[in-house]
Amino acid sequence: MNTTNTNIDETTTSQPNNFITNPNAQAGLEELIQKIEPLLAGRRLNRIVDLMSVTADVVDMTDDYMVEKLCKGYEEAIGGAWTAGNIVRMASNDVRKMEEPPTLWSLLKTAKDPEVRRGLAFMLMMARGIGKQMSQPLPDDD
Amino acid sequence: MKKRILVIGGGIGGTMTANHLVSKLYPEISRDKVEVSLLSNSPWHYYKPAFMYVAFNKFFKDELRRPQQSLLRPEINFIVDEVESFEFNATRVRCSSGKFYEYDYLVISTGCLPAPERIEGLKEAGDHFYQYAPAKALAEKLTTIKKGRIFVTVNFPQTPNVPHQCGIAPIETTLMLDDLLRKRGVRDKVEIVYTYPTVSQLLRNCLFMQKDTCEVLPTIFEQRDIKYQHGFSLSHVDPDKKIAYSHEGKEENFDILMATPPIRAVDAVINSGVSQAINNEGWLPTDHETMEVYGLNNVFVLGDTVDLPVSKAGGSCHSQSPVIVNNIASHIRLGRLCDQYDGRVVAIAQMGLEDGMPLWYDYSSDVQPTPPNKLGGLMRKSFNRGVYWSVARGLV
Ligand SMILES: Cc1cc2nc3c(=O)[nH]c(=O)nc-3n(C[C@H](O)[C@H](O)[C@H](O)COP(=O)(O)OP(=O)(O)OC[C@H]3O[C@@H](n4cnc5c(N)ncnc54)[C@H](O)[C@@H]3O)c2cc1C
Numbered sequence: 001m002n003t004t005n006t007n008i009d010e011t012t013t014s015q016p017n018n019f020i021t022n023p024n025a026q027a028g029l030e031e032l033i034q035k036i037e038p039l040l041a042g043r044r045l046n047r048i049v050d051l052m053s054v055t056a057d058v059v060d061m062t063d064d065y066m067v068e069k070l071c072k073g074y075e076e077a078i079g080g081a082w083t084a085g086n087i088v089r090m091a092s093n094d095v096r097k098m099e100e101p102p103t104l105w106s107l108l109k110t111a112k113d114p115e116v117r118r119g120l121a122f123m124l125m126m127a128r129g130i131g132k133q134m135s136q137p138l139p140d141d142d
Numbered sequence: 143m144k145k146r147i148l149v150i151g152g153g154i155g156g157t158m159t160a161n162h163l164v165s166k167l168y169p170e171i172s173r174d175k176v177e178v179s180l181l182s183n184s185p186w187h188y189y190k191p192a193f194m195y196v197a198f199n200k201f202f203k204d205e206l207r208r209p210q211q212s213l214l215r216p217e218i219n220f221i222v223d224e225v226e227s228f229e230f231n232a233t234r235v236r237c238s239s240g241k242f243y244e245y246d247y248l249v250i251s252t253g254c255l256p257a258p259e260r261i262e263g264l265k266e267a268g269d270h271f272y273q274y275a276p277a278k279a280l281a282e283k284l285t286t287i288k289k290g291r292i293f294v295t296v297n298f299p300q301t302p303n304v305p306h307q308c309g310i311a312p313i314e315t316t317l318m319l320d321d322l323l324r325k326r327g328v329r330d331k332v333e334i335v336y337t338y339p340t341v342s343q344l345l346r347n348c349l350f351m352q353k354d355t356c357e358v359l360p361t362i363f364e365q366r367d368i369k370y371q372h373g374f375s376l377s378h379v380d381p382d383k384k385i386a387y388s389h390e391g392k393e394e395n396f397d398i399l400m401a402t403p404p405i406r407a408v409d410a411v412i413n414s415g416v417s418q419a420i421n422n423e424g425w426l427p428t429d430h431e432t433m434e435v436y437g438l439n440n441v442f443v444l445g446d447t448v449d450l451p452v453s454k455a456g457g458s459c460h461s462q463s464p465v466i467v468n469n470i471a472s473h474i475r476l477g478r479l480c481d482q483y484d485g486r487v488v489a490i491a492q493m494g495l496e497d498g499m500p501l502w503y504d505y506s507s508d509v510q511p512t513p514p515n516k517l518g519g520l521m522r523k524s525f526n527r528g529v530y531w532s533v534a535r536g537l538v
Contacts, residue, residue, distance in 0.1 A: 050515040057500035057512070061488045065464035066538060072165060073537050129216050136211045136220075139185035 145176045145474055148245035150225055150235065152182030152210045153190070154534060155251030155445030155459040161536030162467045164215045167474070171217055176474065180214060181235070181243060183224035187213055188274070189530055191456065194311060196277035197284060198318050198495065201526075203274065213534050225252070228414040230438050247440045247470050250426065252411055254307060254446035254454060258403040261297065263379030268295075268401040271315060272307060283398050284322060289331035290397030292319065293386060295376045296338055297404045301419040303343050307446060309351055309453040310501075312336070312402050313359070314492045319400070320366045321495040329367075336363060337374035340390060343451060347372045352508045362493075376401070405454075407447050417449075425449035430505070431482035433466050440473070442466045450485070452505075457489035460533065490522040498522035 020026070039045040102110070110116050147167075149160045160180040170176035192206035211220055223237040234244040256272040258265040271277040296312045298305065316336045323329040338349045348356040349372055363370045375389040379399065386394045406412065407424030416435060419425040427436040428448040435441045444462040446454040465483045472480035485505030490498050491514070498518030503509045532538045 046515070047517065050517040053512060053515070054500065054517045054521060057518075061500060061502050063461070063486065065461070068464075069162070069165075069536065069538060132216055133211070136185065136209065139209055142184070142186065 144174060145170075145246045146244060147176065147178045147247045147249070147470060148235070148243055149178070149180045149249040149251065150182075151251035151253060151445075152180060152184060152187055152220075153251060153253050153445065154456045155253075155463060156180060156182065156249065157187060157210070157213055157534045158459065158536050159249055159251065159444065159463045159466060160218050161213075161215050161534070162463060163470065164217045165536060166467050166471045170474065177219065178217065179219040179221060179243070180210075181221045181223055181225065181237070182210060183222070185210055185222050187534065189526070190272075191308070191311075192526060193274055193277040194271045194315055194318075194492075195526070196274060197271040197280045197315065198322050199281055199285065200495075205527075206274075208531065213531065215536075225410045227410060228416075230414070230416070230441065233440075245440075247473070248442070249466060249470075250411065250435070250441065250443045250447055251445045251459070252408045252447055254405045254407055256307075256403045257406045258401065260404040260406075261376055261378060263381050264376070264399075264401060264403060267379045267381035267384065268399040268403065270401050270403050271311075272403065272405075280398075280400065284319065285326075287323075287332055287398060288328050291333045291335065291395060292398045292400055293394055293396035294319075294334070294336045294400045295374060295386060296342075296402040297376055298339060298342060299405060299419075299423050299425070300421040301423050301425055301449060303451045304419070304423075304425055304449055305343055305351055305451065305453055306402050307405055307454045309455070310489065310491045312338075313350065315400065316368060317362075317366070317494040318492065320368055325495075333369060335369040335371065335394070337371045337394075339375035340373045341375070352503070354508050355511050358511050405446075411447055419449055430485070432469055432479050433462055433483055434469075434479075442469070452485050453487045453489075455487055455489060456530075456533075457502075458487045460488060461486040490518060490525060492519070492522050 036045060111120065147163055149156045149163070157180070160178055163178050164171060167176045167178070171178070186207045187210045189206045192201045195201040196206070214220055221243070223239050223241065225235045226238050227236045229236060229242075233246070233248075234242045235248075236242050256270060256276075258268055258270065269276060269280040269283065271280055294312060294316050296306060313336075316334065319334060320329065323332050323334075336349070340347055342348055342351045345351060345353065345356070349359045349370055350356045360370065373388075373390050374392060374394070377387050377389045379386050384396055384399075386396060386399055388394075406422070407417065407426070411417065411426060412422060412424035416426060416437065417424045418427050424447075426443045426447050426449060428434075428443055428450055429436060430450055433442050433444055433448075435443050444466060445459045448462075452458050462483050465481045468481035469479040472478060486502065487504070488502045490500045493499050493514035496516055496519045497514035498521055499512060499514040500518055500521065501509045501511070529538065
């Protein structure tokens with residue numbers, strides 16, 4: 001930027017002039033046009049304009065309700081993945097600490113822990129949910 | 143006491159509303175303070191816009207439907223039964239199984255039915271694509287016609303300022319028809335004539351129900367050599383002579399009469415006695431902001447059953463449903479309604495077999511048509527094949 005020039009009018013008018021007369025800029029522009037030429041000829045640049053137009057449409061079509069639903073889905077997905085990740089990490093750490101694999105008997109004994117029992121109940125409740133989802137046979141054709 | 147919310151109709155309006163109610167009211171549902179049930183007369187959910195594609199051999203039956211249960215959150219109590227009568231005074235519905243279902247809040251989304259029998263000769267001689275079986279029958283004709291004249295008519299409900307189902311569908315299908323016949327190599331031997339009635343909602347003598355779109359249509363049709371006429375309101379059809387007659391006194395011959403038929407609400411809604419619509423069409427008197435049914439307590443309606451001037455489209459349900467969900471939630475939590483519908487409708491029009499045009503409008507602004515393009519077409523195709531099911535699940 002030309003910091004010595006304090007005349008605002010002159011700066012604004014001289015910039016485009018500079019650009020037009022600058023041979024490097026001209027060469028760059030020419031190269032750019034050469035690149036665009038086949039895109040123009042093949043009507044492929046239209047796709048970029050279409051992309052901009054569709055992007056603008058998506059922005060205009062989005063409303064608060066859609067943002068709310070998408071954000072809720074995002075929170076649930078991230079929250080679910082985070083909770084599952086934490087549990088897997090903790091459990092694998094606990095398993096790694098075991099010097100010997102637990103015997104069948106000691107495995108059963110872990111069920112004395114009320115938290116383990118709660119966890120097992122959670123698994124069974126999940127099984128119930130899955131069963132409910134599958135309880136309706138495929139409807140007959142109509 | 144537990145509040146019972148009963149949603150009637152497993153189409154797009156009912157399904158997205160039931161799912162969204164569960165997500166909105168989850169705190170109350172998890173404490174057993176609210177219960178959501180969805181009652182529908184079919185175990186299937188149909189993606190209705192795909193019927194239009196069936197007419198052009200673009201969709202098979204099992205691609206356009208899913209078992210209703212698979213689209214519902216597990217907290218929803220899903221009942222397959224048919225409402226025979228709405229007993230609003232007793233806050234319950236009576237079903238064909240003989241069972242009654244009571245409610246504290248009722249959401250009606252039972253859609254509408256094509257009624258070609260309401261125009262003499264149309265059922266016998268006309269074709270349409272608003273249901274699966276008629277669309278399949280039309281596909282047979284469109285796939286085999288070698289020469290002749292395909293005449294397109296559009297019929298509006300007689301209730302003033304209520305549109306036919308999916309406003310843009312007649313244009314979409316006319317353009318798809320042109321593409322199909324070109325692909326088949328018979329377009330030069332088959333004439334396509336698109337017509338529109340004299341009265342289309344608030345407009346007169348146009349080619350579409352909104353002015354800006356009307357103005358671009360002649361150019362689009364001329365580019366494709368599609369003939370067009372305004373002022374053709376179908377009065378009756380002679381199936382033997384294959385002639386369509388208009389109230390304006392015109393006679394037009396056809397080989398295929400591709401019609402947007404008259405429509406009406408379902409029997410249970412018509413018989414409820416609440417509708418003020420003329421010609422026994424059955425549209426429910428709807429508060430255009432809160433989406434309540436006028437004169438009833440805690441009863442809401444959305445989708446094709448309303449008497450509003452907006453398009454009878456899934457894109458309208460998508461904007462009406464969250465208003466109902468918010469209003470029921472705030473009535474339960476605050477004792478008052480909190481949200482208003484602004485008439486917004488969002489859609490991606492299928493402009494021929496390849497191109498699409500995203501569009502939206504509301505009570506105060508009309509559609510601004512933009513040039514249809516392939517990217518819009520790809521958006522529409524991905525909506526048809528995937529995104530729709532996320533919308534029904536209340537995720538988008
Ligand atoms: C060919 C075609 C093309 C379309 N194109 C588009 C488009 O491009 N874009 C767009 O946004 N919209 C489009 N639509 C419109 C869109 O499909 C409807 O506006 C939308 O489905 C309306 O939703 P709804 O919930 O009001 O009714 P529907 O989806 O019709 O659902 C009604 C439900 O109620 C059930 N039911 C009916 N009577 C009873 C009863 N007595 N008891 C219990 N259950 C009952 C039915 O089984 C059904 O499940 C198109 C429609 C058609 C037919």
